[in-house]
Amino acid sequence: MNVIETKALLLYTAEKMMASEPTLTELDLKIGDGDHGLGMLRGFTAVRDLLQSESFEPKDIGDLFLTAGTKMMSSMGGASGAIFGTLFRAGGKAIAGENEFNASVLARFLAAGSSAVFTRGGAKPGDKTMVDALVAAEKQAEKVSNEELNKALLSVAKAAEDGAESTRNQVAVFGRAKSLGERSLGYVDPGAVSMSLIIKYMAEFVNQ
Ligand code: ADP
Ligand code: MG
Secondary structure, X not given: OOXXXXXXXXXXXXXXXXXXXXXXXXXXXXXXOOOHHHHHHHHHHHHHHHHHOOOOOOOOXXXXXXXXXXXXXHHOOHHHHHHHHHHHHHHHHHOOOXXXXXXXXXXXXXXXXXXXXXXHHOOOOOOOOXXXXXXXXXXXXXXXXXXXXXXXXXXXXXXXXXXXXXXXXXXXXXXXXXXXXXXXXXXXXXXXXHHHXXXXXXXHHHHO
8 A cells, every 4th residue: 555545444444433432432431531532533544634734745654653653742641642643653654765565564564563662661471451452453563464454454453352352351550440450350441442442443444
């Protein structure tokens, strides 16, 4: 996919994430303070506005993701603003100069993004955060980095979804859910669901 097509992929993803606000709000009300859906809505509205603005002409795929990440970071607020902003910014930086979005570029984006998120927030897999979905996605992307993007994204989306679902049986040790301790058991982490939805919508776009 070239830069223009990848811009369309990100626009589709942003609009779908905006529409996911009620789902994410409901999940964060169970184990957090209920603001995750609105944060995501704010962040992806800013990304959508960026992508629709005629003056935004990203140099390459890396610049596209980096600029989207900067928008998220400045608009979302909360823990997830910093975390998802970091993912897109660091992931984008790692693929600077790329003019084609393919499975190998996706793998590099996720690997660099994941390592920056860890540096920023310190959460490891098993801590019941978006990291559980992100690391699952990163590992699968590495495995399928030689495949066609549409096939690769389907399997990466499945891995991310499984990673998000795995948070149901975890006790939160980060963020606001931490204060719930054992009572966070039985509920999936809202940020992990957001992470898996972002990849799901990317997969949907390239497969339709
Ligand atoms: P807040 O916790 O400030 O209310 P949000 O509700 O927007 O922020 O986001 C909560 C989500 O942020 C959690 O579901 C979790 O996935 C993610 N999160 C929180 N802390 C961390 C961290 N240290 N590393 C990675 N993700 C985190
Ligand atoms: Mg919250």
